[in-house]
Amino acid sequence: MKIINRAVLSPQYLPSNLPYREREIEIVSKYLERFDQGEQMPNIIIYGPTGSGKTSVIKYIIKHRSFKNIDVVYLNARLYNTSYKILSKVTEDEEKLGYPISYFIARLKNRSKNLVLVIDEADFVRDIDDLLYTLSRIDDGFNISIGMILITNSIQLKSKLDPRTLSSLNDIELFFKPYSAEQLRDILKTRVEMAIDGEYDIGAIAKIAALATAESGDARYALKLLSRALEICETENANKLTVDHVDRAVDMIEFDVVAEAIRAMPMNIQIVLYSIAKSLSGKQKDLFESTLQDMLSISELYNNYIKISESVFGRKAKSLKWFKHYLSELENLGFISLIAVKTKSREIVSYVRLGMNHKDILKYFEKYIGIK
Numbered sequence: 001m002k003i004i005n006r007a008v009l010s011p012q013y014l015p016s017n018l019p020y021r022e023r024e025i026e027i028v029s030k031y032l033e034r035f036d037q038g039e040q041m042p043n044i045i046i047y048g049p050t051g052s053g054k055t056s057v058i059k060y061i062i063k064h065r066s067f068k069n070i071d072v073v074y075l076n077a078r079l080y081n082t083s084y085k086i087l088s089k090v091t092e093d094e095e096k097l098g099y100p101i102s103y104f105i106a107r108l109k110n111r112s113k114n115l116v117l118v119i120d121e122a123d124f125v126r127d128i129d130d131l132l133y134t135l136s137r138i139d140d141g142f143n144i145s146i147g148m149i150l151i152t153n154s155i156q157l158k159s160k161l162d163p164r165t166l167s168s169l170n171d172i173e174l175f176f177k178p179y180s181a182e183q184l185r186d187i188l189k190t191r192v193e194m195a196i197d198g199e200y201d202i203g204a205i206a207k208i209a210a211l212a213t214a215e216s217g218d219a220r221y222a223l224k225l226l227s228r229a230l231e232i233c234e235t236e237n238a239n240k241l242t243v244d245h246v247d248r249a250v251d252m253i254e255f256d257v258v259a260e261a262i263r264a265m266p267m268n269i270q271i272v273l274y275s276i277a278k279s280l281s282g283k284q285k286d287l288f289e290s291t292l293q294d295m296l297s298i299s300e301l302y303n304n305y306i307k308i309s310e311s312v313f314g315r316k317a318k319s320l321k322w323f324k325h326y327l328s329e330l331e332n333l334g335f336i337s338l339i340a341v342k343t344k345s346r347e348i349v350s351y352v353r354l355g356m357n358h359k360d361i362l363k364y365f366e367k368y369i370g371i372k
């Protein structure tokens, strides 16, 4: 088996058709067409879990439908997260940063065409009330009209809005259902056949679909798994994609998540984490049923930490106070849990338990820091 088209496996790839989203494409396109012909457009809020095709549907419409009298502008609120950034981008005046917002509003009003503003991941807009308020006022006494499409996976979006914004919102809501296992299987089959030259077990595809269904029908996760499994299969010169490749892809993705989280930590915390993983590596048997024998008390761990910090990392150890502070950070990140235990002498002692497999943690240090 050989990968002949990597692009179709990338998260940015927009397929030339989107099965199971025909209805959603039609609904949104209809509103845009009517707006194009001079009718009013309601604001549209699109909800749906992650990987349910929301972004793809909008990009598909922008690519495949053409409009004469309106412009459709797409912005992602992770990048444009304030009404100021959004308005200056829409009016293509980003270099005028520092100008008052009224400058950009005036420019908007002077547009020759009506506008549809699509804001993806809209829950990232910090002052969404201001944005919606400003835009809803723009038509007053002017020729130009603006329609909004807000995309979000948070059903809380509206409950966060000010009652006054809500009452002037004039919106319709569209819900994207999570994909079912059968639907994901179909999507994956189309994609794998475009991506490879060679064979695949249908069981491997079914397994990916089942795993992604458990992740609330997330097509993005499904495609990521497929892509990883194919890479493993190709590297090993196997002639067929199998369930075994998928299982190993799952482990790899889990490790990636752990690695990313460790990489983002300050070095001092990484050292504490390493020392805990190392100290517990001989003890941890079962992640979910650990007993006191699988854990270590804070004072035992602190002693190990002092040794490891100096001998392995060549760094002077931090004080016990700092050590405890780092433990609570690690607990917040879900790497460990702290368990208070009453001893026979009625003392309360804190024990530390790992919240994930120590192997993934140690593997990170071996792979990226070169520490065994």
Ligand SMILES: Nc1ncnc2c1ncn2[C@@H]1O[C@H](COP(=O)(O)OP(=O)(O)OP(=O)(O)O)[C@@H](O)[C@H]1O
Pocket: 010, 011, 012, 013, 014, 015, 017, 018, 019, 020, 021, 048, 049, 050, 051, 052, 053, 054, 055, 056, 057, 152, 153, 187, 219, 220, 223
């Ligand atoms: N109906 C479909 N057919 C084929 N591929 C699809 C379909 N729906 C989604 N995908 C693929 O799944 C991936 C995720 O889709 P998309 O980015 O549109 O999800 P989303 O709903 O915007 O998720 P998020 O809320 O996380 O932004 C994309 O790579 C896309 O190509």
Ligand SMILES: [Mg+2]
Pocket: 054, 055, 056, 120
């Ligand atoms: Mg999206």
